[in-house]
Amino acid sequence: MQSVPASSGKRQRVGLGLLGCGTVGSGVVELLHAGATGLAQRVGASLELVRVLVRDAAKVRSDDCPRALLTTRPDEVLADPRVDVVIEVMGGEQEAFEYIVGALDAGKSVVSANKLLLARRGDVLLERAVAAGVDLAFEGAVGGGIPIVRTLREALVSDRVTALVGILNGTCNFVLSRMLDQGDSLMAAVAEAQRLGYAEADASIDLGGQDAAHKLCILARLAFGAAVREQQVHTEGIEGIEPIDHHVAERFGYRIKHLVIGRDHGDELELRTHPALVPARSVLANVSGVLNAALLEGAALGPCLVYGRGAGARPTAVSVVSDVVAVARDIVAGVAGLQTRGIRAAERPVRALGDVESRFYVRFTVRDEPGVMAVLASSLGRAGVSIEQLVQDGLTRGHGAPASVVMLTHRAREAAVRAALADLRSAPAMVEPPRLIRIEET
Amino acid sequence: MQSVPASSGKRQRVGLGLLGCGTVGSGVVELLHAGATGLAQRVGASLELVRVLVRDAAKVRSDDCPRALLTTRPDEVLADPRVDVVIEVMGGEQEAFEYIVGALDAGKSVVSANKLLLARRGDVLLERAVAAGVDLAFEGAVGGGIPIVRTLREALVSDRVTALVGILNGTCNFVLSRMLDQGDSLMAAVAEAQRLGYAEADASIDLGGQDAAHKLCILARLAFGAAVREQQVHTEGIEGIEPIDHHVAERFGYRIKHLVIGRDHGDELELRTHPALVPARSVLANVSGVLNAALLEGAALGPCLVYGRGAGARPTAVSVVSDVVAVARDIVAGVAGLQTRGIRAAERPVRALGDVESRFYVRFTVRDEPGVMAVLASSLGRAGVSIEQLVQDGLTRGHGAPASVVMLTHRAREAAVRAALADLRSAPAMVEPPRLIRIEET
Numbered sequence: 001m002q003s004v005p006a007s008s009g010k011r012q013r014v015g016l017g018l019l020g021c022g023t024v025g026s027g028v029v030e031l032l033h034a035g036a037t038g039l040a041q042r043v044g045a046s047l048e049l050v051r052v053l054v055r056d057a058a059k060v061r062s063d064d065c066p067r068a069l070l071t072t073r074p075d076e077v078l079a080d081p082r083v084d085v086v087i088e089v090m091g092g093e094q095e096a097f098e099y100i101v102g103a104l105d106a107g108k109s110v111v112s113a114n115k116l117l118l119a120r121r122g123d124v125l126l127e128r129a130v131a132a133g134v135d136l137a138f139e140g141a142v143g144g145g146i147p148i149v150r151t152l153r154e155a156l157v158s159d160r161v162t163a164l165v166g167i168l169n170g171t172c173n174f175v176l177s178r179m180l181d182q183g184d185s186l187m188a189a190v191a192e193a194q195r196l197g198y199a200e201a202d203a204s205i206d207l208g209g210q211d212a213a214h215k216l217c218i219l220a221r222l223a224f225g226a227a228v229r230e231q232q233v234h235t236e237g238i239e240g241i242e243p244i245d246h247h248v249a250e251r252f253g254y255r256i257k258h259l260v261i262g263r264d265h266g267d268e269l270e271l272r273t274h275p276a277l278v279p280a281r282s283v284l285a286n287v288s289g290v291l292n293a294a295l296l297e298g299a300a301l302g303p304c305l306v307y308g309r310g311a312g313a314r315p316t317a318v319s320v321v322s323d324v325v326a327v328a329r330d331i332v333a334g335v336a337g338l339q340t341r342g343i344r345a346a347e348r349p350v351r352a353l354g355d356v357e358s359r360f361y362v363r364f365t366v367r368d369e370p371g372v373m374a375v376l377a378s379s380l381g382r383a384g385v386s387i388e389q390l391v392q393d394g395l396t397r398g399h400g401a402p403a404s405v406v407m408l409t410h411r412a413r414e415a416a417v418r419a420a421l422a423d424l425r426s427a428p429a430m431v432e433p434p435r436l437i438r439i440e441e442t
Numbered sequence: 443m444q445s446v447p448a449s450s451g452k453r454q455r456v457g458l459g460l461l462g463c464g465t466v467g468s469g470v471v472e473l474l475h476a477g478a479t480g481l482a483q484r485v486g487a488s489l490e491l492v493r494v495l496v497r498d499a500a501k502v503r504s505d506d507c508p509r510a511l512l513t514t515r516p517d518e519v520l521a522d523p524r525v526d527v528v529i530e531v532m533g534g535e536q537e538a539f540e541y542i543v544g545a546l547d548a549g550k551s552v553v554s555a556n557k558l559l560l561a562r563r564g565d566v567l568l569e570r571a572v573a574a575g576v577d578l579a580f581e582g583a584v585g586g587g588i589p590i591v592r593t594l595r596e597a598l599v600s601d602r603v604t605a606l607v608g609i610l611n612g613t614c615n616f617v618l619s620r621m622l623d624q625g626d627s628l629m630a631a632v633a634e635a636q637r638l639g640y641a642e643a644d645a646s647i648d649l650g651g652q653d654a655a656h657k658l659c660i661l662a663r664l665a666f667g668a669a670v671r672e673q674q675v676h677t678e679g680i681e682g683i684e685p686i687d688h689h690v691a692e693r694f695g696y697r698i699k700h701l702v703i704g705r706d707h708g709d710e711l712e713l714r715t716h717p718a719l720v721p722a723r724s725v726l727a728n729v730s731g732v733l734n735a736a737l738l739e740g741a742a743l744g745p746c747l748v749y750g751r752g753a754g755a756r757p758t759a760v761s762v763v764s765d766v767v768a769v770a771r772d773i774v775a776g777v778a779g780l781q782t783r784g785i786r787a788a789e790r791p792v793r794a795l796g797d798v799e800s801r802f803y804v805r806f807t808v809r810d811e812p813g814v815m816a817v818l819a820s821s822l823g824r825a826g827v828s829i830e831q832l833v834q835d836g837l838t839r840g841h842g843a844p845a846s847v848v849m850l851t852h853r854a855r856e857a858a859v860r861a862a863l864a865d866l867r868s869a870p871a872m873v874e875p876p877r878l879i880r881i882e883e884t
Contacts (some may be wrong), residue, residue, distance in 0.1 A: 027742070035601075039599065042784045139597075145746060146746065150596060154768065158473040158481060281728055283749060286728045291745070293747075300756040300757065302750060303733070303749075304587060305747070305749040306749075329777075333776065333780075334775065335486065342483050
């Protein structure tokens with residue numbers, strides 16, 4: 001086998017067009033500039049920034065981004081024949097979609113960090129990329145700087161992924177960590193996250209779990225070859241978590257984390273995102289603050305976790321540039337599109353939540369009356385749910401004041417647990433609807 | 443940009459030659475067989491196993507490995523023109539070295555999982571690979587199934603790695619976990635590791651830290667561009683750790699782990715492997731049993747951890763096949779050697795251990811006599827080392843029996859701490875030499 005030096009008769013440069021030059025875009029420009037020599041060596045050609053689409057060309061930007069490259073007209077990037085790779089870091093959905101389609105159709109490879117877009121329209125975009133024989137890479141769209149796409153796509157190339165459990169929303173994780181460590185209420189913790197810039201003014205997409213569901217849509221494609229719509233992901237946020245849940249969980253040896261969970265059962269997939277109790281000494285329980293993590297399970301590999309900053313301009317820019325290098329290498333080698341062609345996704349049946357089995361944490365707020373424990377226990381018993389551990393807080397035998405009873409169940413079908421709780425909702429001693437949190441032993 | 447389909451005029455197959463068909467080799471054969479279709483799609487050509495070197499051709503093997511491919515003569519693999527990639531999973535040093543050199547010189551790319559060889563002679567092998575214009579890939583040589591080489595090489599391609607802290611010896615980690623969780627003595631824990639197959643009959647290379655030092659040599663090249671000899675790595679094993687160290691560490695909120703530590707200070711590198719106290723709630727503290735982890739710190743990326751099975755036939759085989767795919771893709775694209783050419787390593791100065799700053803755990807075994815605390819404290823004070831916390835165990839004011847005193851120091855230069863301890867070694871109350879364990883706050 002004789003190798004061909006990358007420079008013999010091959011292109012000397014790969015042209016880059018940038019859509020958006022906000023914080024991530026500026027980070028990309030800086031990394032490209034600072035690492036130019038090393039990157040050129042890895043690619044086998046120099047990476048040259050050719051055009052940068054911005055909303056306001058007058059705004060002051062990094063010196064690494066010459067004013068002459070700026071344009072406010074998308075076609076000046078998309079139709080520029082010098083542009084081989086379009087880097088989309090502008091965010092949003094419709095405009096970004098149109099520009100990416102335009103780039104792909106023009107035979108340009110695309111690197112995008114747009115999570116919402118990839119989650120909602122990844123199917124269409126990947127199809128267009130394959131049809132055009134170019135690459136669509138998106139490491140930056142999930143988990144910021146964490147190399148999770150690369151690990152799924154490359155490290156596990158010969159393995160079968162059976163499960164994926166992750167902490168993929170930094171806002172939720174910060175809020176839960178803060179509630180546990182500082183004893184903050186949910187609202188106080190959210191306010192602190194906003195003050196520190198870890199949460200948007202409207203944090204509902206993060207706190208409600210939708211952001212995590214988007215990430216699961218993207219990862220399910222790579223992990224399980226499944227085309228998943230966000231409606232197929234059972235999505236719960238952390239809005240119902242109270243300080244008492246943290247305290248009781250800790251007493252049982254658990255911590256509460258907002259998880260993304262995907263499992264491949266062969267016939268069906270399990271796809272959900274919600275708060276869960278995880279063992280306090282597990283690695284996931286110790287991922288704190290705004291950090292993210294994804295724990296993959298490969299049939300041959302066993303567990304494999306990647307962890308790091310799940311958001312932020314610079315970590316995301318590192319992921320974007322790693323994609324640019326991979327895509328540019330393939331262009332130089334004349335095999336653009338090879339990476340993307342292998343991404344297969346099919347519609348796959350999703351297991352109904354009621355059929356999912358796990359252990360549960362159930363917190364009842366009841367009036368402290370004689371016989372209340374018997375009512376709770378017998379209702380769960382009738383539904384076939386057995387109780388493994390129980391804590392009662394302030395339950396003092398019949399003073400009529402509200403008290404908390406928390407039970408951890410053995411493994412049970414969710415439908416059975418829900419039936420028992422529905423049954424109890426109308427029990428006279430019940431002060432509030434019971435609170436249910438799943439337990440994940442990963 | 444027009445893409446070239448991988449099949450147009452390009453090779454249809456990539457031939458593989460396997461050196462060694464023990465447990466890892468069999469795992470590789472099985473993964474190649476089971477994943478053939480998907481792998482071919484990713485490579486753009488089929489991966490065809492052409493020849494397998496074994497010691498004993500009569501031994502019964504997996505059905506995936508036809509007897510007709512077996513040979514006991516290395517040249518039947520190395521000189522076979524159908525072999526494009528040689529996969530070395532035979533282990534050992536001298537023979538493996540000669541075969542790999544033979545393969546590289548014959549223009550074949552090589553994938554190796556041979557840690558010892560890469561640590562000791564990686565320089566020479568990488569030079570030969572670059573000279574021959576082929577690739578030498580070695581994800582399987584460090585951390586079994588953990589994608590640490592790939593993360594350093596690809597995810598961090600545009601970033602500067604400033605630190606690498608890892609748990610990279612599964613035997614040490616199992617033994618320490620067992621001492622902490624079951625209260626075993628070191629010897630009992632080692633015996634259990636041997637019983638479970640996690641430790642060799644002669645476990646000294648693992649327990650003494652040499653294995654971890656080999657891994658640091660390999661990773662320092664990728665992380666810091668440094669050519670490191672194992673003699674440059676300050677290496678301590680876990681032989682001196684006693685159950686009391688685990689108990690006291692836990693009381694202070696720490697756990698003891700055997701770490702690999704590399705830091706790039708710009709002018710100098712820090713390179714060491716030894717037991718250390720890590721905060722109980724850190725992710726590294728919660729990597730237990732035979733699992734491994736590597737925490738990288740990128741200047742732009744921030745912290746990034748990869749974690750998983752650091753050894754074992756199947757996880758290692760997953761890494762080997764991921765390398766085979768990457769190398770084969772480059773062969774199909776006509777750019778063999780591109781990956782390896784970028785690996786640069788230079789001799790770099792290593793900071794003397796005495797100049798390294800950290801916090802320390804110091805355990806004294808002293809006779810319980812009046813004034814003994816004053817002697818310990820004033821010796822450290824004279825050396826400029828200040829004490830942050832102190833625990834005394836069984837020190838009861840003057841009964842003359844041996845007692846333990848443990849101090850955690852503030853940050854100090856190691857030379858200063860060692861000077862104080864040397865001073866104390868001859869103190870009349872000292873029953874045993876003081877025990878020093880570094881504290882790592884990562």
